Amino acid sequence: MPRERVTLRDVARLAGVHPGTASRALNAATRSLVNSETAQRVLEAALTLDFRPNPVARSLKTRRSDTVGVLIPDLTNPLFPPIVRGIEDHLAARGYVALIGNTDNDDQREMRVFEGMRSRQVDGFILATARRRHPLLLRAAEDELAVVLVNRVVDSHAFPSASVDDARGSGLAVAHLAGLGHRRLAHLGGPQALSTGVGRYQGFLAGMETAGLEVDPALVAFADGFSQQEGARRCRDLLRVSPRCTAVVVANDLLALGCYAALAEAGLRCPEDVSIVGFNDMPFIDRVHPPLTSVAFSHYRIGAEAARLVLERIADRHAPVTATFLQPELVVRQSTAPPPRGG
Amino acid sequence: MPRERVTLRDVARLAGVHPGTASRALNAATRSLVNSETAQRVLEAALTLDFRPNPVARSLKTRRSDTVGVLIPDLTNPLFPPIVRGIEDHLAARGYVALIGNTDNDDQREMRVFEGMRSRQVDGFILATARRRHPLLLRAAEDELAVVLVNRVVDSHAFPSASVDDARGSGLAVAHLAGLGHRRLAHLGGPQALSTGVGRYQGFLAGMETAGLEVDPALVAFADGFSQQEGARRCRDLLRVSPRCTAVVVANDLLALGCYAALAEAGLRCPEDVSIVGFNDMPFIDRVHPPLTSVAFSHYRIGAEAARLVLERIADRHAPVTATFLQPELVVRQSTAPPPRGG
Numbered sequence: 040m041p042r043e044r045v046t047l048r049d050v051a052r053l054a055g056v057h058p059g060t061a062s063r064a065l066n067a068a069t070r071s072l073v074n075s076e077t078a079q080r081v082l083e084a085a086l087t088l089d090f091r092p093n094p095v096a097r098s099l100k101t102r103r104s105d106t107v108g109v110l111i112p113d114l115t116n117p118l119f120p121p122i123v124r125g126i127e128d129h130l131a132a133r134g135y136v137a138l139i140g141n142t143d144n145d146d147q148r149e150m151r152v153f154e155g156m157r158s159r160q161v162d163g164f165i166l167a168t169a170r171r172r173h174p175l176l177l178r179a180a181e182d183e184l185a186v187v188l189v190n191r192v193v194d195s196h197a198f199p200s201a202s203v204d205d206a207r208g209s210g211l212a213v214a215h216l217a218g219l220g221h222r223r224l225a226h227l228g229g230p231q232a233l234s235t236g237v238g239r240y241q242g243f244l245a246g247m248e249t250a251g252l253e254v255d256p257a258l259v260a261f262a263d264g265f266s267q268q269e270g271a272r273r274c275r276d277l278l279r280v281s282p283r284c285t286a287v288v289v290a291n292d293l294l295a296l297g298c299y300a301a302l303a304e305a306g307l308r309c310p311e312d313v314s315i316v317g318f319n320d321m322p323f324i325d326r327v328h329p330p331l332t333s334v335a336f337s338h339y340r341i342g343a344e345a346a347r348l349v350l351e352r353i354a355d356r357h358a359p360v361t362a363t364f365l366q367p368e369l370v371v372r373q374s375t376a377p378p379p380r381g382g
Numbered sequence: 383m384p385r386e387r388v389t390l391r392d393v394a395r396l397a398g399v400h401p402g403t404a405s406r407a408l409n410a411a412t413r414s415l416v417n418s419e420t421a422q423r424v425l426e427a428a429l430t431l432d433f434r435p436n437p438v439a440r441s442l443k444t445r446r447s448d449t450v451g452v453l454i455p456d457l458t459n460p461l462f463p464p465i466v467r468g469i470e471d472h473l474a475a476r477g478y479v480a481l482i483g484n485t486d487n488d489d490q491r492e493m494r495v496f497e498g499m500r501s502r503q504v505d506g507f508i509l510a511t512a513r514r515r516h517p518l519l520l521r522a523a524e525d526e527l528a529v530v531l532v533n534r535v536v537d538s539h540a541f542p543s544a545s546v547d548d549a550r551g552s553g554l555a556v557a558h559l560a561g562l563g564h565r566r567l568a569h570l571g572g573p574q575a576l577s578t579g580v581g582r583y584q585g586f587l588a589g590m591e592t593a594g595l596e597v598d599p600a601l602v603a604f605a606d607g608f609s610q611q612e613g614a615r616r617c618r619d620l621l622r623v624s625p626r627c628t629a630v631v632v633a634n635d636l637l638a639l640g641c642y643a644a645l646a647e648a649g650l651r652c653p654e655d656v657s658i659v660g661f662n663d664m665p666f667i668d669r670v671h672p673p674l675t676s677v678a679f680s681h682y683r684i685g686a687e688a689a690r691l692v693l694e695r696i697a698d699r700h701a702p703v704t705a706t707f708l709q710p711e712l713v714v715r716q717s718t719a720p721p722p723r724g725g
Contacts (some may be wrong), residue, residue, distance in 0.1 A: 091501050106481075108503065114463045114470070117665065117684075124457045127484055131491075136498055138449075139482045141470055155479055157436050159449065251627075296669065322460065326639065328671040339458075 045090045061198060089264045092222065107349055108138045108156035111167040116265070116293070116336060117321045121165060122189055125342025126165060132351060135162075142168050143265075149175060157184075165351040169193050170232050185352035189345035190360035192234045192362065201344035201363045205238025206245060208334035209288055212316040213246030215332070215369055216286045219289075219377045220331040221291055225258035225277045225284035227294055236261065239290040240290040246288075257286050262294055271304075272299020278305050280314075286314035292321045295331055295374075310376035311361060318344075319371050330372035332381060388433045397427040400553040408433075450692055451481045452500035454510040455491060459608070459636070460664045462510060463679060467531060468685025469508060476693060478505075485511050487607075494517060500527075512536050513575050528695035532688035533681075535577045535705065542695060544687035544706045548581025549588060551677035551710040552631055555659040556589030558712055559629045562720045564657065566655035568620045568627035569599035570637055572608055581603065582633040582661060589631075601627050605637055613640020614647075621648050621656075621660070629657035635664045638674055638717075653719035663713050673715035679708045 157169035163185030230238030320335030506528030574577030663678030
């Protein structure tokens with residue numbers, strides 16, 4: 040039997056304030072407009088009366104739902120759970136909830152999920168799906184939606200973003216390998232339609248230049264996607280080039296796992312014959328054989344940062360656009376060693 | 383510049399039907415009440431006019447939001463992403479979206495997230511957080527909410543659920559080890575407040591009885607949670623018991639990874655000295671060293687099944703309660719071998 044509904048008016052009466060003031064005090068986004076003692080009194084009154092705001096009714100009136108839509112390519116890619124967790128933690132602490140949609144990098148599916156969320160009047164979007172040029176984003180820009188990018192960025196700087204300094208990450212990998220004495224380095228890159236693919240490739244080139252090493256174009260290959268299968272396929276191609284590379288700077292850990300498979304097929308050992316460096320330091324990559332040397336950064340933190348940026352954007356659609364780049368570090372494990380003699 | 387809003391009335395007029403009929407045809411849950419040709423005509427008219435239903439307005443009227451709340455302990459536990467993916471895929475294909483909340487097995491946080499979703503008028507809940515006795519569920523039952531359990535079940539049979547046959551899974555592990563010649567088997571169990579902990583323990587006991595082996599109570603330990611740390615801690619205790627066990631049936635892969643650490647500390651090899659069997663066959667567990675023998679089932683499928691059940695429940699709150707148990711299988715890898723001589 041539902042009890043009689045407590046209204047905003049009841050809360051305002053108990054707190055001794057105008058209902059408009061009570062409303063502002065009860066909404067996290069507008070609370071700062073109210074004197075802090077008053078806000079506290081209203082919140083206490085709401086607690087006393089067990090008042091529950093009805094966000095659906097409020098969203099009709101204010102066109103806000105305290106909900107953020109999150110689009111990711113695929114939650115079962117181990118990269119994304121910590122990002123989503125960071126987003127959800129940050130939002131939950133501020134009374135927001137996250138709607139989650141997987142797109143499988145399929146434009147049709149992405150558009151469907153996006154429109155489905157939009158029609159539920161989400162206040163903003165966090166996209167982990169951005170390509171460097173992305174029709175969905177053009178549409179979002181035209182409609183002045185609050186959109187923040189996470190992990191990836193786009194060519195234009197129209198959207199706030201939270202990601203890692205991809206170029207620096209690959210640069211660290213090259214510096215580590217050059218320091219071990221490698222001279223013949225290959226790059227197994229990601230798709231060049233994605234900022235992560237481009238940034239990590241550019242970092243490889245810059246790192247090689249800094250180390251005074253020459254890039255052999257035959258030793259650069261790009262995967263069509265970040266998967267183990269693509270890693271194995273492209274690594275097989277790289278291993279056919281003579282003289283053989285002694286190390287591969289790989290744009291992603293899943294690709295690196297594919298390299299392990301290609302090396303095993305070719306009867307080559309890692310790291311004795313070929314060193315491998317991955318990117319992302321994904322969960323459990325320290326437990327594979329050999330434990331992978333990888334470029335690490337906190338995926339949880341870029342998630343939390345993206346959530347912070349989207350709330351900032353929701354509060355002020357015309358705030359300056361911020362791009363946050365986390366600084367990565369290299370975690371050295373057992374997949375890298377000096378090159379073989381004569382290598 | 384937003385164009386003028388297309389209304390339900392416009393769609394009904396173009397399709398030549400009553401607005402009530404158009405409304406029913408446009409809602410997936412009520413579409414079957416309309417003649418299928420009529421439904422198709424209405425949907426085509428809606429496409430032609432680019433009509434977008436406003437779920438927020440509709441949810442105020444119907445108190446439905448075409449949204450399902452999903453509560454999980456922690457998305458960064460590798461078990462849950464495939465479950466959530468299965469849920470989201472099934473829901474998305476039917477026009478529903480998923481709200482995600484992490485609870486960290488913290489009652490306070492769970493209640494906050496639950497209430498936050500409820501106030502957004504979600505149509506139902508899928509909980510991966512159930513303990514065998516769970517206050518939140520009592521409350522949900524009183525309020526006649528559509529609630530479905532995934533992965534875990536509760537002692538009462540009041541809620542539909544999708545999970546694996548836990549007891550059979552452990553039974554398969556015991557049968558495998560007994561077949562290899564092991565006689566002194568240990569069980570590293572999960573928390574006994576969770577159905578997964580109890581079911582896997584009961585399956586161990588039943589499997590031992592079937593194999594004609596005796597259970598040494600000193601060789602049974604229960605972890606406080608499903609973590610690597612707990613696995614290492616409890617496995618250390620088990621290894622102190624003399625004579626030593628030659629195999630451990632472990633209730634979860636993360637616990638099993640903890641066992642690997644404890645074995646290494648004690649200077650013991652897996653599988654030469656002690657065999658280990660895990661449970662869940664989590665992603666990348668085939669890449670650890672040694673690749674883990676584990677009880678496998680499709681987490682994606684129990685997610686999809688839970689989504690199916692919750693939509694069934696939303697459509698009819700008084701439908702009979704269904705509990706689906708997937709049959710697991712054992713994936714044998716390199717963490718199990720015959721016992722050492724004299725073992």
